[in-house]
Amino acid sequence: MSRVRTTCPYCGVGCGLVAEHLPEGGVRVSADADHPANLGRICVKGAALGDTLGLAGRQLYPEVDGGRVPWDAALETAARKLQETVREHGPQAVAFYASGQLLTEDYYVANKLMKGFIGAGNIDTNSRLCMASAVVGYKRAFGADVVPCSYRDLEQTDLIVLVGSNAAWTHPVLYQRIAQAKQDNPALQVVVVDPRRTATCDIADLHLRLAPGSDAGLYAGLLRAVCEQRPLAAAQFAGQEAALASAQGWSVDNVAHYCDLDRDVVTDFYRRFVTAPRAMTLYTMGINQSSTGSDKCNAIINAHLASGQIGRVGCGPFSLTGQPNAMGGREVGGLANQLACHMQFVPQDIARLGRFWGSERIAATPGLMAVELFDAIERGEVKAVWIMGTNPAVSLPDSDKVNRALAACPLVIVSEVSAGTDTGRHAHICFPALAWGEKNGTVTNSERRISRQRPFMPPPGEARADWWILAQVARGMGYGAAFGWQHPHEIFCEHAALSGFENAGRRAFDISGLADLTREQYDQLSPVQWPVNAAHPQGSERMLNEGRGWGVETRLTMVPVTPQRYREANAPGLVLNTGRYRDQWHTMTRTGTVPRLMQHSPLPRVAIHPEDARRCRVTDGQPVKLTSPCGTMTGFAQLTDDQAPGTLFAPMHWNRQFASESGVNSLVAGHCDPHSGQPESKQTAVTLSGWTPTWQGWLFSREPPALPTSISRWRLAQAGVTWLRLASDTPDCGSVQAWAAARGWQLQVAQGEGMCHLLAWQQGELQLALYVGSRCPEVDSDAVLAAFAIPPADPAARHALLAGRAAQPAAAAGRMVCSCMQVGENAIREAIEQGCDSAAALGRALRCGTHCGSCIPELRAILAQRVRVTDRSDQSAR
Known part of the structure; x- marks a missing residue:
């Protein structure tokens, strides 16, 4: 157990890691030099994983209606209530909402229970929010959800186009591979297509700062430019004639106008792509998270098909997965509009799945996708929802409506690692799940590579594996014969066997070559890219090299695309783009607890072009409010020329545990792509206004203080101390002083016009420090935090601390x-x-x-x- 090879639980790069128990205690996490995904590289989040393994904030035991209960009671209650819901309202009244954080084995069991035995298609996942449009694009073009590329192609190509991807922050190890490839081969060209100038532009030879949401027009014009240089043979692709006709109107001039780009920039991009011997397009949320995301994906794929930049070394349209096991979830059928192992809702696949699972209750129709699922909960049509490893109360669009829906739902079951999440507040039944480092199973990364997540920590408290919890509930519902596994190895082998069942090459996903693994072979499984079968016993690095797809039409397909603006293009206001910060992950339930991961971007900042800031009378660092018809969020202005005029950027991470009103998805409407069901999170019309609170300040406290809701707060991670940024329109901050006084602490106060500093002591130990003013005071936070550990002894040092500084100030580190x-x-x-x-x-x-x-x-x-x-x-x- 001293050194365990495992896989990172963050983005879809799927980096191999080594966890090592240290003699003095704790765990050191380092990069696995032998893993083919990262080759010894690691990002800052991965490097800090050892800091996330503590038990503070963990859900450690089952709860029913807010009270601790034994496992048997929690499982019996869940099984009984789910059965009652099915009996009284039918199977469509039950839904599961899963996560790309689940392991494949967990996902398989959840999908089997819902679609195979409850008998409804209502299992969807937070992968709907990031990958669903990419799935539709691949399926329409290739007949299957197949990523044709491999990471090694990045080192063997001549041109890399990054579209809607700030890979330097969202897929940092992959970005470092690209940067290294460019350093090793200076002839490699990198083009970035993004409305913002991001960190990814650091290695770009060309940056196309196009109008938000106009990517399909750019690629429609590229298709026309390619075909002008390399006319296609007749009927080479299915749908070819219609696709080419749809691109004819997209001349360089029309593209430049539509995308708000200089004509020469468009021409330069097209020249680079058309003349490159090998070219790749890497795309992610900036493409997928759109009401026309599927068409944008197919516009990209069309250009690669027409140019022959596919199925060869260093070529292809490469969708970068957002989560560690989003692809594994797709493989097992974790999306509501597909069955297991790439099977579809057609009679022959439904019958095939029924034969394999031994069930006559296989779902016959697709289920509710994420946004429509929670709409159905709000309408009262879905009466029981089981949410696993995700936080939809924060991450789904129109999150205020999602919270109202969950609050009114008769049965909410939550399987979770963290206690007290925004979603967990609505739970009637809460199951404690295993976290990374405790789980045992597999994940699949962006390049179809299956890797092992291995446990190196014992299960804490009463936490259990997600697959085990699901199987126990299934047994309680009467389906025990089909859910009798004792180890995840057995689930994986069943999944692998299903992938090859009556397949004979008709389905792209096939790992039947792994179906007979022994427990020891499963434990030692090396990373491998599917398909893994008799034809590809060692896996397959890239696909489509034979130029054929899957399904009834084996020719690859070009899809006609009519570029469209985003849904709120004509709405007044500024255009808000949402996304990730470098050092944070999803809704911060893991990374937000690590102090060093909060240091780079400790507050939710709204990036604003200086022209817009002047027009809206906003200054750098000032609190601001963003408003849309759905809701409001607060943040802090960050003036930057990296933003295009008329646009804003805000991070997606902050939840109510870390901020009282900074959830960006409270602004985003639930506009979805009609093909994929993926919401349009990248373009929302909002109003920006500066906020000048009556007072602002900093609060440091040994225990969380009781604050009225009228005080806005933002929490910064710090071990042993609650550290808050505060702001309020209330007349004063007397409530904090009253709370401290009521605890019998000795108060040290300095007050003046527009300011109040307060220290609270108990038996010589600092309990609380408060610094407020009409403007946020400058405070030496290092000195204040140090005083909680080692209280200043002499009066001069205490007076300096009351002023918010050290007695002997050190040089400031800066941001x-x-x-x-x-x-x-x-x-x-x-x-x-x-x-x-x-x-x-x-x-x-x-x-x-x-x-x-x-x-x-x-x-x-x-x-x-x-x-x-x-x-x-x-x-x-x-």
């Missing part, structure tokens, strides 16, 4: 840039002044950028800023 090596912006600027003129030089001097590399784009941006300042100074001198 954290390198989370791995704890290097702040001030040290970086000082090193530049002393002669460091490159990211490599800064790495040698300060070690920043030498671990995961995620901060390298930011280091280069600071260097470039220094160069611009020097140039301006030189010009002024002349």
Whole structure:
């Protein structure tokens, strides 16, 4: 158990990791140099996984109606209530909502129970929010949900186009592979297509800063340009004539106008693509999260089909998966509009699945997809929902409506690692699930590579595996014969056998070559790319190399695309884009608890172009409010030229455990792609306004204080101390002082016009520190936090602390840039002044950028800023 090879639980890159128990306690997590996905690389989130393994905030025992109960009672209650719901209202009144955080074995059991024995298609997943449009694009073009590429293609191509992907932050290890490939081969060209200038642009030879949502027009024009250079043979692809006709109107001039791009920039991009011997397009949420996301995916695929940039080394349309096991969930049928192992809702597949599972209750029609599922809960049509490993109360669009729906639902079951999530607040039954490091099973990454997640920590408290919980409930519902597994190895082998059952090459997904693994072979399974079968016993690196697809029409298919604006294109206001921060993950239930992961971006900042800020009378750092017809969120202004005028960007991560009103999905309407059901999270019309609270400030407290709802708060992670940023329109902050006084603490207060500083002591230990003013005071947070551990002894030091500073102030680190090596912006600027003129030089001097590399784009941006300042100074001198 001292060294265990496992797989990262974050994005879909699927990095191999090594977990090592340290002699002094704790776990060190490092990159697995032998894993083909990351080849020894690691990102800052992966490197900090050892800091997430504590039990603070864990759900450790079953609960029913808010009270702790034995496992038997919780399982019996769940099984009985689900059966009662089916008996009284029919199987369509029950739904499961799963997660790309589940292992394949967990997913398989959930899908089998819902679609095979409850008999409804109502199991969907948070992968609907990130990958559903990519699935539709692949299925329409290839006849199957098949990613044709491999990561090794990135090192063997001539052109990489990143569309709607800030890979430097969202898939950082993959981005580092691309950066290394470009360094090794300077002829490799990189094009970034994104309305924002992001960190990914650091390695770009060309950045197309197109109008939000206009990507389909860009690729329709590319299809026309390709066919002008390389006319296609007649009927080479199914749908070819209609697809080419749909692209004819997309001349360079029309594309430039539609995308709000310079004509020469469009021409340059098309020239690079058409002349590249090998080209890849990497795309993710910026394409998928759209009301026309499926068509955007097919517009990309059309250009690759027409150009022959597919099925060859270094070629292809490559959808980057957002979650560690989103593809594994797709393989087992975890989406509501598919059956297990790439089978569909057609009579022959329904009958085939019934024969394999021994069930006559196989769902005959697709179920409710994520947004429509929670709409059905709100309408009272779905009366029981089981939510597993995800936080839809935060992550789904129109999240205020989702919370109302869950609050009114007669039965909400939650299987969760973290206690007290926004979703868990609505649970009638809560099951404690295993977390990463405790789980045992498999995941599949973006390149179809199946890897093992292995346990290296014992189950804490009464936590159990998701597959076990599901199987026990299934047994309680009377389906025990089909759910009798004793180990995840048995589930995996059943899944593998099903993939090859009556297949004979008709379905792309086939891992029947793994169906007879022994327990020992399963435990030692090396990463492998599917298909794994008699034809491909060692797996398959890339697919479509024979130019044929799957299904009735084996020819590959071109899909006619009519580019359309986003749904709220004509609405007044600014266009809000939502996305991820570099060091955070989903709704922060894991990463938000790690102090060093909060240092780079500790608050939800709204990126605003300076022109829009001036027009809206907003200053940098000021609290702001965003409003849409769905709701409101608060954040802090970040003025930057990286934003295009008329657009905003806000992070998706903040939930009610970390902020009182910063959930970005409270703004986003539930507009969905009609083919994929994926919501349009990337373009929302909002109103921006500056907020000038009556007072703002900082609160540090040894225990969470009782604050009235009139005070807005944002929590920053810190072990042993509750650290809050506060703001309010109430006349004063007396409620905090009253709360401290009521606890009998000795108060030390400094008050003046528009300010109040307060320290609370008990037996010489600092219990609380409060610093507020009409503007947010500048406070040496390091000094305050240190005082909770080692209280200042002399009166002068206490007076300095009351002022919010150390008795002997140290040099400020400034904004954290390198989370791995704890290097702040001030040290970086000082090193530049002393002669460091490159990211490599800064790495040698300060070690920043030498671990995961995620901060390298930011280091280069600071260097470039220094160069611009020097140039301006030189010009002024002349």
